[in-house]
Amino acid sequence: MNQSQLDRMKNGKGFIAALDQSGGSTPKALAAYGVTEDSYSNEEEMFDQVHKMRTRIITSPAFSSDYILGVILFEQTMDSKVEGKYTADYLADHNIVPFLKVDKGLAEQEYGVQQMKPIPDLDETLRRAKERNIFGTKMRSVIHEPNESGIKAVVDQQFEIGKRIIASDFVPIIEPEVNIHSEDKEKCEEILREEIFEHLNGLSENENVMLKLTLPTKANAYKELAEHPRVVRVVALSGGYSRDEANEKLKENDDMIASFSRALAEDLSVDQSSEEFDQAIKNAIESIYDASVNKK
Template identity: 75%
Template sequence: MNNEQFEKIKNGKGFIAALDQSGGSTPKALAAYGVAEDSYSGEDEMFDLVHEMRTRIVTSPAFRSDQILGAILFEQTMDRKVEGQYTGDYLAGKGVVPFLKVDKGLADKENGVQMMKPIHDLDDTLRRANERHIFGTKMRSVIHEANEEGIKSVVDQQFDIGKRIVAADLVPIIEPEVNIHSEDKEKSEDILKEEILNHLNDLSEDENVMLKLTLPTKANLYKELADHPRVVRVVALSGGYSREEANEKLKQNDHLIASFSRALTAELNVKQSDSEFNETLQRAVDTIYDASVNKQ
């Protein structure tokens, strides 16, 4: 593990950019960027276009390490190059810590939750991540209802896989997202917090994780998690909130920093000139950075 990167993620000021839309969500990401589905043919062209979009983002002068601590990548992005370097190396050269999304998407809803689909090639993916100088990983589940059995299953699965990731000398971002439209969101978050604490307390001194959680209904609900000695950092997903709403909620939580995706890139468009694109991205970065470091 890179100790300098570990220190940056644990104590640095800034936020983590989520640039990890995968096969299922890529058409939506491209459409939001102004690239319609009928403008490309097949997955190869689609992934070429989304890599062009991500390359434009990470090479922008607005994508700076004094505001952006890290970036989460899709597997294909990790294996592609930016300005002649593998993406992780390019980011590290800018002082931005690279992470990799390792989950294969969500299973069908059961017991009020969607667990992760099996990750059959996890060991090979982690080996390649180390070869590509990736620092950590991310994997997502979704909680829709305050079902204790379902939430326990989600957290058990996340930590079981998380321990395998730690054993590969990578830092896992454990992401049990709570659906912001859930009718019992607050109750789900209370159950989730206790389940996560149970697992954190069972980790050994050399097992460290990060947490990526939905902005909670009760401000500072996750302070106890952020203060736990086995937690490197707690980051927040935007979860469908607008950037403005997500930023306001983030400011209310002293120990959270952002790890936004749509809220970061929503106003970017393929037709923008470079100056327009960079100015738009800089405005988004500035507001998310401010919400991550300046608390109410």
């Protein structure tokens, strides 16, 4: 465990950039960026296009450790290079902490939730992540309805895998997303909070996690989770909110910082000049940073 990176994640000012679009979300992310599906003919070319997009973001002068604490990477991004260095090494050289998305996507909805698909090669992925100097991991489930058994199953799975990740000397980001369109979103969040608490209380003193949670309906609903001694940081996903909406909601939550994906990149385009692109990403980064560190 890199202690300086752990200290930065626990105490630093800034936010985490989520650049880990994968599978079905990659074509959508590229399309929003202006790269249509006729621009690539297979998966390899698609990931080449998305790596170019991510490289452009990461190497922008605005993408600075003054604002960015960490970055969540996709597996191909971890194995790709930025300016001649593996991505995690490039980030670490710029005082930005690298994380790796390790889940394989979502299972079909059952009991009002979508658990993660099995991760059969997790141990091998973690071994390679250690070689690539990755600090932590991220894995996502989704909650659609306030079904207690479904939400319990999601949190059980997250922490079961999370403990395996901790045992391999990483800090896992536990991400049980609550669908922002859920008709009973606040009730989902209440059940989720209690389930997470129960698991946090079962962790030993050397088992630490981060939590990535949907911006809650009730401000500061997750404040007690953020104060738990086993929680390094609570970060917020934008979940489909626009950047302006997400920023306003984030400002209402004292102990949350951003970990935005779509909301970070929503104004970026492949057709922008270098100056236009850098200004657009600068505006996004500064506004998300402000929402992460300056509260109402």
